[in-house]
Amino acid sequence: MSDPLRGVTWAEKSTELDSLLEQNSLLSRVPLESGLEAEVTKICMAESSYVLKVWNRSSKPDIKRQFKLLKVLHHQGLSVSQPLGWGIDSNKNQVLVTHFDGVPISKVNSSILTELADMLTQIHRSPIENLDMTVVPKYDFVSYFYPAIDDHPDIKNLLTDLVDSANMKQDCIIHGDYNLGNILESEGRFTIIDWTNGQMGDPRYDIAWSIILMRIYVGERYGSVYLSAYLKQNQYSAAELELFEAIACLRWILLNRIAILPKGRATITRVKNILKSNPHLHEHLL
Numbered sequence: 001m002s003d004p005l006r007g008v009t010w011a012e013k014s015t016e017l018d019s020l021l022e023q024n025s026l027l028s029r030v031p032l033e034s035g036l037e038a039e040v041t042k043i044c045m046a047e048s049s050y051v052l053k054v055w056n057r058s059s060k061p062d063i064k065r066q067f068k069l070l071k072v073l074h075h076q077g078l079s080v081s082q083p084l085g086w087g088i089d090s091n092k093n094q095v096l097v098t099h100f101d102g103v104p105i106s107k108v109n110s111s112i113l114t115e116l117a118d119m120l121t122q123i124h125r126s127p128i129e130n131l132d133m134t135v136v137p138k139y140d141f142v143s144y145f146y147p148a149i150d151d152h153p154d155i156k157n158l159l160t161d162l163v164d165s166a167n168m169k170q171d172c173i174i175h176g177d178y179n180l181g182n183i184l185e186s187e188g189r190f191t192i193i194d195w196t197n198g199q200m201g202d203p204r205y206d207i208a209w210s211i212i213l214m215r216i217y218v219g220e221r222y223g224s225v226y227l228s229a230y231l232k233q234n235q236y237s238a239a240e241l242e243l244f245e246a247i248a249c250l251r252w253i254l255l256n257r258i259a260i261l262p263k264g265r266a267t268i269t270r271v272k273n274i275l276k277s278n279p280h281l282h283e284h285l286l
Contacts, residue, residue, distance in 0.1 A: 013085030102186025208244035
């Protein structure tokens with residue numbers, strides 16, 4: 001069995017990865033569920049398991065930056081994967097190696113949702129005073145999160161009004177795509193993965209996007225529980241987050257127009273209910 005770690009030109013690697021490369025103990029390679037950006041493989045060795053992520057598709061994010069961000073957050077004791085190395089494989093694709101931290105959460109309850117809200121809160125409270133801003137850049141909010149929005153004036157016009165009234169801030173680290181697919185569980189321990197969209201941003205948008213995805217893909221009841229758990233730990237009003245939920249929902253509507261998003265039997269019904277219940281939105285958007 002070929003070892004995929006040995007065909008990589010490493011740009012940065014830890015002593016643990018050095019030790020790993022010196023061994024000849026590869027037991028198995030297990031393909032993991034992959035997203036739109038990269039191919040993900042579990043590397044099983046004699047002592048431990050690791051994850052190799054290869055960006056071999058159209059998306060080419062800055063993995064050097066992601067590696068450095070993970071190092072910073074892991075050093076602060078936050079619930080992120082420990083990065084071991086990054087480099088370029090024989091096909092000139094960027095690769096990243098981390099510890100294996102479990103599988104995506106399959107079921108939630110109020111206790112788990114409270115812990116997830118706490119984890120995101122800790123990310124938002126992460127100190128940034130001595131942080132290299134090239135590791136956590138600041139982007140234009142609309143152009144980053146709303147691709148091709150100029151082709152959808154109904155969304156753009158409403159979004160512009162909402163963002164103008166939101167007093168948008170970019171003063172803390174945000175994950176950018178905090179959802180159940182990017183949170184792994186192993187023996188009761190949770191780990192946040194996929195920091196491609198990590199940047200300086202507004203924590204209210206970060207949690208609002210997370211809540212919207214919870215409402216759409218898990219259900220209104222759990223979305224409300226999750227929102228309540230977050231509000232208990234943060235000094236935001238329900239009305240304030242309702243505005244940011246509208247901003248976040250417009251992103252889902254836009255992405256649904258330009259890409260194939262995952263949908264279950266209840267997905268569209270749930271989106272329609274959000275559009276009906278949020279005073280900043282309307283049903284004609286869908």
